[in-house]
Amino acid sequence: MSPSLPTASNARPTSSFFEVRTTATSGRGVFALIDIPRDTLLLETSLVAASAIYKPYAKEVCAQCFSYDRGVLWKIRDNARSVVFCSESCQTNWTTDMPPAALVAREEVQNLLARKQKLWDTEIEDFSKPSPEAIDKAWTAAEDKATLIRAARSIPSPTKAQLKALRQAQSLHPDPDTIWFLLDAVIQSIRQHDIVEVTADLAADSQAFINADDLNLHVDAYLSLLSIIPHKLLPHIQPSLLRTIQSRTTHNSFGLRSLDEGGELGTAGSECFGFGVWPAASYWNHSCKPNLTKQRNGRTWKFWTSRDIRAGEELCISYLGGDERDMDTAERREKLTRIWGFECQCERCSRSATVGQS
Ligand SMILES: C[S@@+](CC[C@H](N)C(=O)[O-])C[C@H]1O[C@@H](n2cnc3c(N)ncnc32)[C@H](O)[C@@H]1O
16 A cells, blocks of 8 residues: 555644654654655645735735735735735635635725724834743733623623723724734634644744734734624634634744745745745754755645655754755854744754764
């Protein structure tokens, strides 16, 4: 019997090629169960927990397949929902896949953002991550407001305090990238019921916010969503969902990049116009000498062996997307620590740390 390709539709991937198990230094990793020849397709997954296209690219990236053509504006537009498409079939697929209330929710968010013309500072200078206690405190305070807002929107005669909380939430200036990402998490959780459990299994970051402002942006986006989206979606906007997805994003995101330029297809040498979380693809550890290559095709990520693999070897991708080839150990470690927040323990780095190679 030939090894089966996992579908990885709704759980930690299992396959006759590999298994997920605990490593000595890097949490869980994926290990080959058998010898695997070069160029073998090991995993194909299109299950996305949430994704976002950065605001400057909103008219240049297809909302369905993430196609990007060097800044060309796509002509098929749905301005009311702030999405563009590279083809009519992408528009049809995107629209058909959306629950009707989600389409209305996108309109409400777009209306809100169009009214609030705040210019967002992209230069981040403060990198003091809030502690887990500060994060808990902020969400607990938000929950008190959320209870009032939910009541103001749901009961026939809300109290003054409930109406005040609703008005305050409606006057917030949510950050576009944050509110679109959180709304997408809510929409995906409606479309795929077990996505929260699947995402919760991923490596968590207890300090997932860049700084206190970033934490506030998330809380504000949560309260804004509660204050404007259709009633039908209110029960789906739960802090547990938003906190789960947010705390998994830093360790498990894949950059959305143009597919047409240098380096490994879909990863390096290209512009990054957004990001997303593909849970089944989030168990590969990083290696500075990877034995897998990855490629995105539309919403699907595929992973292949880039050389012959022996049973028992760990299967790794490069989080540096090919840049690792031109960097020395110190540069690689610096970049992985800065962007991904871990000190690389891969074989190449560990060897060079002991024998002084790059
Ligand atoms: C996408 S997850 C990979 C799976 C993860 N090890 C787990 O247990 O779920 C990325 C996280 O794995 C760990 N990791 C991945 N590659 C590593 C490496 N080369 N050295 C040390 N830690 C690594 C880091 O904590 C990183 O944030």
